[in-house]
Amino acid sequence: MSRCYGIIGTGAIGGYYGACLQQAGFPVHFLLRSDYEWVKAKGLRIESVNGDFTLPRVNAYNDPAQMPACDVVLVALKTTQNQTLPQILPSLVGEGSTVVLLQNGLGIEEEVAKIPSVGRVLGGLCFICSNKIGAGHIRHLDYGQVTLGEYAQNNEPCGITMVMQEIEQDFKRAGIETQLSEDLHLSRWQKLVWNISYNGLSVVLDATTEEIMANENSRVLVRQLMEEVAIGAKTRDRAITPDFIEKMLDYTTKMKPYKTSMKLDYDSHRPLEIEAIFGNPLKIAQAANTDLPRIRMLYQQLQFLEVMNCSQCNF
């Protein structure tokens, strides 16, 4: 029997991957807030570089207590909403359920693993460019790979586990390119190499990745920020090599001009994922008496800008 999937947060990420899974025949249950009425009535519409499709009927919920327990719960909220998970997850997870955090940043699995009834927790790192452009309407522009890794206490590497392989099989059946990581914590630091540099600078400099890479000064700064991420990772005995940094720089230079997710949030006056992406890595480094001055300065600048940005809007 097919594994059943729960999607917490049916936006650019959760809406896209959840729709792919339903389209491939898996039973999927979508939790929504603002788009609930619309999606319940009209379903989901996906425009994707891999082919467009619509799902006229989906299992839509606006109350997690109404959802059935799911084998796999994909959390695709912004980390700024993770304080809502202790209310959401317990009714959704049964014996043997797996929670997969399709989110950015560090230190988030730790928190979710503490929630009562939550058992196994995985991280899923999404390398995808997609936007929600309307209610129940997702535009998937580029990429789409998910890197899965399992969380264990103290971020010990778990290797390749059975449940990772099972979810990988499902994802591949749904056309989602999937890789497995033997060490989730290393993978998360690796993803920060990109996220800290480009998410942060795109907001502070009001710039696309292309503009950042076209300027000698910002390009050098990106490299220095990446090197500080490597210093942070080293405090947890994770090695980010100079080669890896070169690869990220090359990869970004060749990417299409891209507004980062943090820049999109900023431009829409939404809260920024500052703690998960900046605050938590800084805490980890600080605990090892390691100063990451450029990352901290970016963190300070982003916190300032977020307050100013939100004082101008309504939440």
Place this chain on the structure above:
Amino acid sequence: MSRCYGIIGTGAIGGYYGACLQQAGFPVHFLLRSDYEWVKAKGLRIESVNGDFTLPRVNAYNDPAQMPACDVVLVALKTTQNQTLPQILPSLVGEGSTVVLLQNGLGIEEEVAKIPSVGRVLGGLCFICSNKIGAGHIRHLDYGQVTLGEYAQNNEPCGITMVMQEIEQDFKRAGIETQLSEDLHLSRWQKLVWNISYNGLSVVLDATTEEIMANENSRVLVRQLMEEVAIGAKTRDRAITPDFIEKMLDYTTKMKPYKTSMKLDYDSHRPLEIEAIFGNPLKIAQAANTDLPRIRMLYQQLQFLEVMNCSQCNF
């Protein structure tokens, strides 16, 4: 006989101090560019917290070769225009002339002292809030003190020299509050404590001094930047004490909300004084193998923003 003054750059600074000197009875010669025709015909108009006045007739020039040699030449250009000084100064300075740089930043006296015919060079640090709000029309909002110090090779302290005292006398007669510095280089580093932090962050964070000081994150960052300026000064054996930094922070908290001069330049799409205020101190520290990571990051960010800002305008 009264000393005669030449004013290079008749804007917010040069226009104000030059007008004060003429009003006090000194012969003053003003070099202008865009406002030349207007000022030649209509003179200068000063709105000042110390009292408004107009000078219906001033000695206005648009060609330095037409100006007489002056006893004291006050340079009040932006440092971004200092490459024009080798064309301007030689005809203006006679035997015994003194050039006073009413400018921000480090390393500028060195360059001016190399210009043929230029003899004695002083620095004048202006603690003033004034704007040019129209042709020949200056609005002096607050403060106004000038700290004078004499330049010597290798930035050796000169003590209080005769010429400093003479100019101080003239300035005081013109109602310009004046202090003398025994060590110009120390005074320049001290001024950078304010300029690096607030000029830089006001542009990058699009903020007033009041907004910067009202936010815990940017306030901590300001202090860290100030501490890096002290580290830079130390490479030249100049001591900037923690007390001095506290005084600057207090002083700025109590100031009226203020757009820094760099922010005004940025908002008007003018070139920014990045090299004098950031580049030169960084070069000095680097020569002593001293890294100032936050100041360097601000320097990189400002260089990026200036290019983007200028690509959107016409020069």
